[in-house]
Amino acid sequence: MGKEGESNNVVEQQQQPLPSPSKFPLSFWEATMASTVALVFVMGIFCVYLTMPDSDYSFLKLPRTLQELQLLRDNLESYTSDYTAQVLVGYCVVYIFMQTFMIPGTVFMSLLAGALFGVFKGVALVVFTATAGASSCYFLSKLIGRPIIFSLWPDKLKFFQSQVAKRRKGLLNYMLFLRLTPTLPNTFINFASPIVDVPYHIFFLATVIGLIPAAYVTVKAGLALGELQSVGDLYDFNSIATLFLIGIVSVTPTLLSKNES
Template identity: 30%
Template sequence: MRRWAPLVLILAAMGIGWLSGWHEALTLSSLIKNRIVLTAFVADNIGLAILAYVLLYIVTVALSFPGASFLTIAGGFLFGWTIGGTATVFAATLGATLIFLIARSSLGQVLTRKAGPFVTRLSSGFRESALSYLLFLRLTPVFPFWLVNIAPAMFGVPLATYVLATVLGIIPGTYAFAIIGSGLDSVIEAQEMANPGCAAAGTCEVEIGALVTPELIAAFFALGFAALIPVALKKLRGRSLNQ
């Protein structure tokens, strides 16, 4: 019961959240529509606003709701890229670590006992270069954040390695999206000039995908593959010694 109760609670909260539509509030149009109220609250209650943002981000990550990228942009928009990015790194790491610990205490033990020889060898290889593999998974914008939070628990990755890889791996993307968020106000103003009243109505056409350039994506891929260089060198040295 001690192992499974946290996972059951997380799954129950996820189900309630999805059925209640909590994740639907995490949209760019909601941010634009309420930006005046939100920026005023931040200006008057900066400490409380950052705390509320951090808690919301932790819950979003722990419950595996989509919208982490949006929240990161919102953090840059509301607090500036420096404070917003730093708060996001802290919150995302806490949320990811929470779900990792829950998965490790329940799913990890069961899967380890029932794993076949192939999975066992895969787990051993992953653990040997866990930091490099996790950095690759975190840096490359292909793998879902929730999956990378849970998968290391199944491979028995040490907590310290997981936390370090999470912090280092999410820093580039987090600050990049926070910088995008910090410039969002000028985009909204341009939309207001073209379509007056769209901000208050939440109808301004601002696509997050349009703000993320191909060059930015390519940079993330380059960082991800750079993280695998130590693994490749290790394998090459191993082959040269065996020859």
């Protein structure tokens, strides 16, 4: 048989078909676990709220437009200087919660980090919270994710599973490529990785390193928040081309080693 036959057997074993989902994605135990995790985040946000001074906090809501984000930034600027710890903890809890449960809008949170804390602190904050949120999503998916992801993204899951199986030897480079480029949505990568057996240490390293370029672009844009007309202005052709170039460089060693073998 030789090495080629053995590698084919390994790929076949790693590409075993995933089980079909039930009509209702979650069992009672799985739904209870997800609800418990959500409750912990809600309690964390409430504890932060209790430490803030009495005031009108009607402006505190997840921004869905740039106008809402600018209003939130304007109101939080004064609090950030006087209640830095509370704002930081509240920001982290909200961002990690959104990442854990795949709630859209983290791009607005990244812009807010730049507007409130500047480029370097903002990038560090975004990379930390995004990595923590992605890790939280990874472990939650490990517990309850299989039926959900098979219901939501069956075709993407099969594609991702086959790619991971083929690139097992250079998996870190491949995961870096995915993080650096918009090939697959980050929310999908977070939720699907444990299902297709991406080891956590590889998932973690690829997330920490791979999110830095996009975080820098977004956080820097937050400094000039008033000049943005739409979220689409964040990623022009040059920005996307640069991210793809970095992603191609990251995956090149894997492609070269594959050709040599």
